[in-house]
Amino acid sequence: METPARTARGFTLVELLVVVVLSSGIMLLGMWSWRPQQHAILELRDRTQVVGELRLAVENLLQDLGGAHKLTISGTTLHIEREEATATLAGGWDGSADEGVEYWRDDDDLWRLDVASGRVRLVASRLTAFDVGKNGKRISIDLSAGEGDAERNLGLRWRNP
């Protein structure tokens, strides 16, 4: 008596189990190797944001300091008095003096006020310090952003005429 020949189609249960176990191992290995990369990506994102915010603050200050005549400090607020021609073009010259531009920090945000027009705008965020000081004719502006390893500090110095 002959038995019908067994056709070799599909996989056995053991083969499938081996594949599942191997696939799981590979996926775990992938996830394990991804974790430090993910941490690095988050750290880079923080650093990039901090640098970007500092850059925004500095570029805005430089823009106003380009035509500045004199800087004064009132508490924690920096007041920039512009040259007559610059102030006239900006609409800030009142006939005898420039009403100027002011910078101050509030809740980690740096704000700018154009006194003549009354326009206030947000300059940068995530700033942990905006310290202004005066030593004779020298004005110092110290900026900090970020925390921990991502913290960055920058100092600007200006000399009044």
Added chain:
Amino acid sequence: MALLVLSLAVLLLSRLLVSHDLIVQDMEGWLAGDPIYWVARRPNEWERVLGHSAELLTVQPPAVETGGQLVVLEVTRTLDPATIEVLVDRSGL
């Protein structure tokens, strides 16, 4: 095959992260070591009037003698096309 693909993916990701790190380091270059910069106005009065930014210097600039200032007598602006004409008095300089 799967291991090969996974290894290649990890390798490419590592290269991407290294490149990203280099770009960030370049971007952070001006902030390296908590720097202190001196801010100097542009020596050219026209550049200042036209709104050019001040310059960042790593050394203290020499003191600028302040004489007279450029006086704007008249400003004419148009929106389209965007132009600005300025009549100035330079006699005070």
